[in-house]
Amino acid sequence: MSQTGERVAQQRRSGRRHQNNDGLIPVLARRVREVEAKAQGGKKLGPTNRTKFQVIALLMREERARAKSDPELTEAQRAEQLKRLDGIAQILAKTAARDTSLIQLLETDASPSAAAQKMRRDWLLESGTALSPDDLVIVVEEPKVLDNKPVLSAELAEKQVVPQSVKARQLSNPFLAPDFTRYAEQAQPAPRRRLDSWELLGPLFKSFEQGAGGQIASMELPPAPKIDRYAPPGMELMHHQAQFIESARLGHRTFLLADEPGLGKTAQSLLAASVAGAYPLLAVVPNVVKMNWAREVERWTPQRRATVIHGDGAGLDAFADIVVVNYEVLDRHLSWIAQMGFKGMVVDEAHFIKNLHSQRSQHVLALADTIRKTAPGGEPLLIALTGTPLINDIDDFRAIWQFLGWIDGTKPTRELMDRLEETGLTPADHEFYPEAREIVIDLGIVRRRKIDVAADLPSRRIVDMPVELDDELGRSIKAAERELAARLVARYERALAAGVGEGVEGGTDARREHLIRVVAHAELEESKGAKTGENVFTMVRRIGQAKAGLAADYAAQLARSTGKVVFFAKHIDVMDQAEALFAARELGAVSIRGDQSAIERQKAIDAFQNDPEVSVVVCSLTAAGVGINLQVSSNVVLAELSWTSAEQTQAIDRVHRIGQEEPVTAWRIIAAQTIDSKIAELIDAKQGLALRALDGIDVEPGSEASVQLDALVGLLRDALN
Structure with missing residues (x-):
């Protein structure tokens, strides 16, 4: 609105006095009761009543400011008007509690639409308030x-x-010259048409x-x-x-x-x-x-x-x-x-x-x-x-x-x-x-x-969602990864100088690959017992913490658009971050964690399966990866990567199981340009091996240790190259 609070106060003083049955407050009281009645029974308000709700909030704030500053009001009159406005505010709050999407309309910076401006003008005129010529004209700013x-x-x-x-x-x-030729016809004045006098967008x-x-x-x-003829070779x-x-x-x-x-x-x-x-x-x-x-x-x-x-x-x-x-x-x-x-x-x-x-x-x-x-x-x-x-x-x-x-x-x-x-x-x-x-x-x-x-559609598919960790935590993770790579290179050079692997058959390349695996294995064994310092385990955990907000944000988008979502993470702090974001977005969420009793866990599962107000279940990969049914959802968000394809598959299978009526999509959130990407590739490779093994080819499925080792091998190999 263009007018200032002082101008509003002057206009209101020039109109009729606000007694109990005239003025703006009775108009607002009638309108807020209309909106409240429409919201009964948990119904979502339609466009017209949402506009009414916003205009009531807007005029209530203006009227409260006027009542507080109007020198012509006695203290008793001021107190009476503020009391009546508080009653209207309470009804607005109760209505917003029934339909939480209305809360954003209560914000002071919520811009009124043209329809809201028109409604505000009409109500002020109905209340007897004198308006300036500027207020009688509705102007909505469009992108210029x-x-x-x-x-x-x-x-x-x-x-x-x-x-x-x-x-x-x-x-x-x-x-670079623009082409305006196709606008030549549109530049001509449009002929007068039958519908020109109609408001059509509504x-x-x-x-x-x-x-x-x-x-x-x-x-x-x-x-x-x-x-x-559209898809590239190998795609369909x-x-x-x-x-x-x-x-x-x-x-x-x-x-x-x-x-x-x-x-x-x-x-x-x-x-x-x-x-x-x-x-x-x-x-x-x-x-x-x-x-x-x-x-x-x-x-x-x-x-x-x-x-x-x-x-x-x-x-x-x-x-x-x-x-x-x-x-x-x-x-x-x-x-x-x-x-x-x-x-x-x-x-x-x-x-x-x-x-x-x-x-x-x-x-x-x-x-x-x-x-x-x-x-x-x-x-x-x-x-x-x-x-x-x-x-x-x-x-x-x-x-x-x-x-x-x-x-x-x-x-x-x-x-x-x-x-x-x-x-x-x-x-x-x-x-x-x-x-x-x-x-x-x-x-x-x-x-x-x-x-x-x-x-x-395939019955189940995994879609990778690479994200860029470009904040301070992301930069520190990449710096730590470079330090780990430098430590591996130093180990490699010491082993090379000490003559490790000189007897390996196959020449220089074979010795090089042997040394890489020896160094990676030594680093892995030390990392397993380390209490402090950077290693592959602490790095993966920090990557999970850095991805938590982005993964939860994507899960919230899915929940808004498709319905219920299963959110998997490895670490408690990542789960905590996700639950905080879902609460801030006003999405109902439950969690399944390792420290729950069987009764608590089943209560959370039942709420997710049966309660329409629960949109997300936040699951621990280890605590919820087996033995539970969550097939009311067809979307899984994997916020952190597992070390094995089997654990990942088990997590997805909480949704992809008997009783599922829709194709299942698992969305893996992957930190680009970090070791996270390498781990994802390795999990996929091991999964492919496992599938081939199930098809009768005699190969060994990947283990947790092999993914951890191969991740370090890949990091060292890249650093040497």
């Missing part, structure tokens, strides 16, 4: 773009950085609430090609993935890809960019998955290069085909990104931008608008990825639709408007809603569920 570049505030402009690689690219191609959102008819919100996709696309990519190949350019997690949305978006020629491609993603994006580029489009922006962009390759940036550092790179000539943009976990008034959302939307207007060669590819596009209410669609260019602030853009006009219907017609819903879906909403494509 000037000369096809985001407008930066002075504070934001000061934060901008230009990595050296970007400067080199700009020098190599200083005349009815469009409403159409998804009442116009569904039991049908899933997914556009009709073309048939998948009989021959898979599922049927639903091939259909999406074929749609992009045939020219569709805007998508809300809302497949459930585990159905390969990242791969689909990368291959869609490939068939659409949408390079360079910008991917805006959460921090926890940005390393995985680079890995997926290598897997699915190996002929393309990806670069990941860390911090100020040191090490960035501006000549890469795909630039990956996380939301947290986007603000300092806006200036050069807007000038790069991107032909495509993907926003991963797009529900992160649902709040139009947040800085994060405004940065993303301003960049998307710039890319739409300046993409060389034609329409850019814009993809919003989210398994959960709706968090609180149907209005959460607004930011995603604006990112995709389907709406512009408070109205549909030309393509959507033209299609609505063709129906010959208005929101006054009942038939408008199912028709409007189908029109929006055909703009590019794609939604598939695991249960619908189960025949195309």
Whole structure:
């Protein structure tokens, strides 16, 4: 709101006096009772009542400030008004306790939407408050773009950085000219249309609430090609993935890809960019998955290069085909990104931008608008990825639709408007809603569920999620790993000088490998008995502590989008960190630990299996890895790695067992560029050996000691190389 508290007080004093039955407080009392009644029985409030809730909180704060500072009130009148406002506040608090998603609307910095501003104005007028002309006009700030570049505030402009690689690219191609030809038609004044006088966004959102008819919100996709020409050698696309990519190949350019997690949305978006020629491609993603994006580029489009922006962009390759940036550092790179000539943009976990008034959302939307207007060669590819596009209410669609260019602030853009006009219907017609819903879906909403494509999925799969440990703890871990490698090299050189292994047959290379294993074995035996100092065990534990927050954050995202999640960790402190994060996110969680009694453990299992309010079970790998059933979930997060493939398999099998009706996905959180990555590779190799052994090939499955030893062997070998 633009007016200050003093101005509000002056306006209120110029209106009618606030007696018991007139003024603003009785209006707020009536409205808060309406909202309370709607929230009875644990029901989630709809968009209108959520807006009412926010406006009540906003006006209550304003009225409290006025009552405290109004010199015309007697102390008795002041006390009476504050008492009545406290009663309204108590009802708000009780309502928020029933529907915890309302709590964010109580925050003082929660920006009111245009609908909330209108409601505030109407209630003030109803109460008899005199308003200034400025308050009668509703203005909602939208992301600003000037000369096809985001407008930066002075504070934001000061934060901008230009990595050296970007400067080199700009020098190599200083005349990157935008293509405005496709906007020539849009530049002409639009003809007066039948629906111009209608407010359409509300009815469009409403159409998804009442116009569904039991049908899933997914556009009709073309048939998948009989021959898979998209996947690289050795890889294979599922049927639903091939259909999406074929749609992009045939020219569709805007998508809300809302497949459930585990159905390969990242791969689909990368291959869609490939068939659409949408390079360079910008991917805006959460921090926890940005390393995985680079890995997926290598897997699915190996002929393309990806670069990941860390911090100020040191090490960035501006000549890469795909630039990956996380939301947290986007603000300092806006200036050069807007000038790069991107032909495509993907926003991963797009529900992160649902709040139009947040800085994060405004940065993303301003960049998307710039890319739409300046993409060389034609329409850019814009993809919003989210398994959960709706968090609180149907209005959460607004930011995603604006990112995709389907709406512009408070109205549909030309393509959507033209299609609505063709129906010959208005929101006054009942038939408008199912028709409007189908029109929006055909703009590019794609939604598939695991249960619908189960025949195309493996019964169980493991997905690695590399994360970058770029904080102080992560840097100390990498420094400790370098020290351990240096200690192993020094041991190796002493053994070499002492003549160890001189009698080994096979020449220099054979002796070298013999020495490496001897040194690694000696280090491992010393580490097992060590009480202090850095070794492979303490390092792995510290990596687990550093990953805990990122792993718990990813588990929380899964719980919000897919339902119940099983979270496994090895160490108590990692479990404690995870439980604290889930509590902060208001997610119900129980834990299964080694110090529990059998009764306590079964109580936790039953709560996870049967209580809809319990979203996550935090499990010890050793205490919960065997003997329990958790198949109410189909998603497992492995926050820390086990030393054996068997322990990992046992953990996943708590979910993947008789009674499971959905394909199971285990998400392994792996610290990139650390020994964690090597351990993951070794576990996979040992698992492959074990599987082959079960198939009748006479090989020895990997043991815990062999993974520990091979991890040290790999560390020493890399250091020597």
